[in-house]
Amino acid sequence: MSKYENRGFMPKQRAFLKLYLLNKIKEKKGGYGSQFLTDLQKEFKQYGYSPTHTELYKTLHELTRDGAVKREKRLLGEPGVNFQEIIVYSLTDEGQEQLEIHNKLMKVELERCIGLLNKAIRDNYGPIKKKA
Template sequence: MAGKRNPSTFLIRQKSFLKLSILTYIEKKRYYAYELIEKFKEDYSEFGYKPVSTEIYKALNELVEQGILRRQKRKQSETDQYKEVVVYSFQDWEAAQSYKKQLKEVLINSEKMIKRALKINFK
């Protein structure tokens, strides 16, 4: 049966999770990639989740390609005019909010599935 393949509804894919978190982080501050990597470590390492930097870069690149984020070069510090970093900011705020809304529904469904699995398997 040919047709459009539905995305997996079994929990949330890592890349989607990374994109969601990146958008939330960037709502609060303009980050460059290394800072985002450190932010993930800070927020999720206690759960044993430490995404590799290449996955974070892939998620950032996809968000740029989708037109949701933009890259901007800036000096890393005022004292060193030759060191530049790439910071990320919103290019399409509405698209970012729409993406977050979709992922919220997936997270809520995932939470329900996990609760049910715990209830069924660990009475």
């Protein structure tokens, strides 16, 4: 997971989504992809951010490959009424560990970026500079 420590400019969207997904999957079992997607889109709407379905699924796939989450097929809605298949996610033991690590790294990363953005505001919108 060291690829998320990469002190660059801003955080990667993937790492950001991973943070949310790991924590959401931990909190509430039985969540599935398009549900996470619409929830997050709703949460972020007022911040002008709307993750795409592909990026969200790719994040879930990566978590699966990492062994952090496991997948189970389910049928959505009443049996016999609705046959929509979904894939629900739950945290593995390894995922629990990864979550703790990722949370820790991302906290630092988020704070670093907030610091950088705040600096930009201070530097460029600060008090009027004295002339001469």
